[in-house]
Amino acid sequence: MAFLEINNINKLFGKDTVAVKDFNLQVEKGELVSFLGPSGCGKTTTLRMVAGFEAPTTGQIRMNNEDITNKPPNQRNVGMVFQAYALFPNMTVGDNIGFGLKIAKRPPEEIKQRVDELLSLIHMPGFGDRYPFQLSGGQQQRVALARALALSPQMLLLDEPLSALDAKIRVSLRAEIRSIQRTLGITAIYVTHDQEEALSLSDRVVVMYNGAMEQVGTPFEIYNFPQTEFVASFVGTLNAVQGEVLDPTNQLLAFDGQTLQTAEDLSRRQRGDKVMIAIRPERLSFSSEGKKPNLIDCTVENITFLGSIVRVQVLIGSHKFHMDTFNNPFLALPKLGDRAEITCSREAVLILEHPGKVEALAPEV
Amino acid sequence: MRSRIWSWIILLIGFIYFFLPLFATFEFSMRMLKGRYTFEAYRVAFTDPRFFKAFGFSLLWAVLTIIISLLLVVPTTYWVHLRLPRLRPTVEFITLMPFVVPAVVLVFGLIRVYGRYTFFVSVPILLIAGYVVLSLPYMFRAVDAGLRAIDVRTLTEAAQSLGAGWGTILFRVIFPNLRVAILSGVFLTFAIVMGEFTFAALLVWPAFGPYMEEIGAMRAYTPQALSVVSFLLTWGSIGVIQRIARGAPGQGQIAGAR
Numbered sequence: 001m002a003f004l005e006i007n008n009i010n011k012l013f014g015k016d017t018v019a020v021k022d023f024n025l026q027v028e029k030g031e032l033v034s035f036l037g038p039s040g041c042g043k044t045t046t047l048r049m050v051a052g053f054e055a056p057t058t059g060q061i062r063m064n065n066e067d068i069t070n071k072p073p074n075q076r077n078v079g080m081v082f083q084a085y086a087l088f089p090n091m092t093v094g095d096n097i098g099f100g101l102k103i104a105k106r107p108p109e110e111i112k113q114r115v116d117e118l119l120s121l122i123h124m125p126g127f128g129d130r131y132p133f134q135l136s137g138g139q140q141q142r143v144a145l146a147r148a149l150a151l152s153p154q155m156l157l158l159d160e161p162l163s164a165l166d167a168k169i170r171v172s173l174r175a176e177i178r179s180i181q182r183t184l185g186i187t188a189i190y191v192t193h194d195q196e197e198a199l200s201l202s203d204r205v206v207v208m209y210n211g212a213m214e215q216v217g218t219p220f221e222i223y224n225f226p227q228t229e230f231v232a233s234f235v236g237t238l239n240a241v242q243g244e245v246l247d248p249t250n251q252l253l254a255f256d257g258q259t260l261q262t263a264e265d266l267s268r269r270q271r272g273d274k275v276m277i278a279i280r281p282e283r284l285s286f287s288s289e290g291k292k293p294n295l296i297d298c299t300v301e302n303i304t305f306l307g308s309i310v311r312v313q314v315l316i317g318s319h320k321f322h323m324d325t326f327n328n329p330f331l332a333l334p335k336l337g338d339r340a341e342i343t344c345s346r347e348a349v350l351i352l353e354h355p356g357k358v359e360a361l362a363p364e365v
Numbered sequence: 366m367r368s369r370i371w372s373w374i375i376l377l378i379g380f381i382y383f384f385l386p387l388f389a390t391f392e393f394s395m396r397m398l399k400g401r402y403t404f405e406a407y408r409v410a411f412t413d414p415r416f417f418k419a420f421g422f423s424l425l426w427a428v429l430t431i432i433i434s435l436l437l438v439v440p441t442t443y444w445v446h447l448r449l450p451r452l453r454p455t456v457e458f459i460t461l462m463p464f465v466v467p468a469v470v471l472v473f474g475l476i477r478v479y480g481r482y483t484f485f486v487s488v489p490i491l492l493i494a495g496y497v498v499l500s501l502p503y504m505f506r507a508v509d510a511g512l513r514a515i516d517v518r519t520l521t522e523a524a525q526s527l528g529a530g531w532g533t534i535l536f537r538v539i540f541p542n543l544r545v546a547i548l549s550g551v552f553l554t555f556a557i558v559m560g561e562f563t564f565a566a567l568l569v570w571p572a573f574g575p576y577m578e579e580i581g582a583m584r585a586y587t588p589q590a591l592s593v594v595s596f597l598l599t600w601g602s603i604g605v606i607q608r609i610a611r612g613a614p615g616q617g618q619i620a621g622a623r
Contacts, residue, residue, distance in 0.1 A: 051522075053522055073522070074527075074530060076526075078526060080522070082519050082522070082523060084519050087523075088538055090542050090544075103529050147523075147527065157526075
């Protein structure tokens with residue numbers, strides 16, 4: 001039995017605003033699961049239901065074999081880290097960390113020892129007497145993390161904890177959060193709208209859209225094998241185009257006069273079926289060795305230098321595609337307006353569900 | 366350069382407008398003895414036992430009003446911020462009623478409704494209730510501004526996730542972070558109650574306001590001295606608010622950098 005079970009959760013605000021629908025998830029002990037999605041997708045609402053700040057309209061939440069659906073938040077023993085840090089401004093760092101322990105009526109010596117222990121864990125020994133306003137954003141969030149861990153909670157919930165920080169601190173702090181979570185072996189749910197954060201931190205990622213789960217999987221699965229059009233478009237950059245099945249037996253697809261071979265199973269489809277074809281930019285490359293399984297004629301429209309990679313925009317028929325290639329000093333790139341041939345493996349050609357959302361997927365031009 | 370001169374002129378006009386009458390009052394209060402400036406009017410005021418009695422009663426009414434106002438306004442405003450934000454305009458409108466309904470109408474309303482019951486007449490309950498209503502706009506606005514400056518919901522949820530119940534949240538998280546706002550409301554309420562006349566006079570309870578009026582009707586210089594004392598009291602209250610606001614940890618800090 002999983003440590004956390006979220007069973008058939010639905011959440012309605014008012015009569016008809018559906019915030020979360022048919023949400024099911026099982027989280028194992030010690031696992032870090034991220035909820036990833038755009039604003040308003042229901043990820044924070046789901047987290048708040050686990051924390052007890054919102055009650056589900058229907059469904060059940062079980063933690064450690066106990067039904068906690070209607071348990072008040074102050075009795076769940078769940079640590080929470082908020083986007084706005086939420087440190088108590090009137091208390092010192094030490095008092096903030098020891099707040100939960102004081103409420104639990106632990107002896108003062110134990111509180112002091114635990115506070116010192118946690119200050120060391122977050123690499124801030126000696127900061128106990130400072131006030132939150134004397135700390136940087138990153139330090140405040142570390143203290144918030146220590147405070148959430150003080151009571152050794154059953155579970156740690158993090159609601160976009162790094163969103164208010166600058167990019168550099170975000171990267172270092174997310175590594176620190178992951179390291180602390182692994183060291184303590186604590187089960188955690190991490191809410192974010194930052195795909196890089198979710199992919200780099202998590203054991204599993206739940207991609208959400210419009211209140212529903214789109215896909216659950218490891219970061220590798222989510223990125224490389226997106227199951228829906230939304231997941232493919234939200235996680236990473238994607239070239240997507242509407243095409244049709246040309247030959248189901250030989251797994252051939254067609255779009256704009258081009259033929260592509262895919263590794264996906266087309267046995268249930270028929271010739272002429274409309275499908276959404278998607279290829280990641282990094283799976284495309286210039287063809288230099290003649291015939292490959294998927295050889296596509298194109299015109300080079302734009303070349304953008306992005307540091308470690310070079311992004312090339314090409315025109316295939318009437319569709320714009322992006323192609324990413326690693327930068328190196330000897331890279332030979334075509335000129336703007338040149339005709340070129342690009343290629344990709346069969347495995348790189350994905351077929352996505354929900355073929356109705358073509359516009360949303362078109363790469364940025 | 367030209368705009369700077371105008372700034373000084375405007376400042377000077379403002380200064381004269383506010384301080385000239387006050388200075389005139391003070392100057393007049395010093396002329397009790399013919400031909401020289403003395404503090405005789407102040408000596409007379411402070412040696413009158415009725416002054417201390419009236420002042421003491423007003424002090425008591427002020428303290429009672431402050432306690433009841435705090436118990437009524439802080440939890441209500443907190444709850445409105447936390448759970449019923451849509452009700453905020455309604456609550457704000459209700460608290461503004463004392464600006465719309467004159468005190469004399471309010472007090473006659475209270476007398477008409479409750480005057481027939483001996484209990485309401487024998488204890489200063491109507492007086493304190495009236496003062497609470499009078500101070501509502503000031504207390505509510507002060508507390509409301511304080512609550513707007515902190516992230517009430519997140520702080521509450523953070524405390525809840527750490528095991529705190531409502532009492533702990535209110536007294537250990539919300540109240541301390543509203544210290545300056547609450548003190549502003551407290552001192553404004555204090556200043557209002559200390560100088561209030563209508564309620565105390567019409568409900569026939571001893572207070573500083575009716576005493577000043579009585580003295581004013583009989584003497585020339587002592588009321589001016591009392592007016593100056595009254596001003597000093599108000600300024601003293603404001604000074605204390607400023608002092609505390611400067612000393613409070615993390616003032617201006619909104620539940621972390623946002």
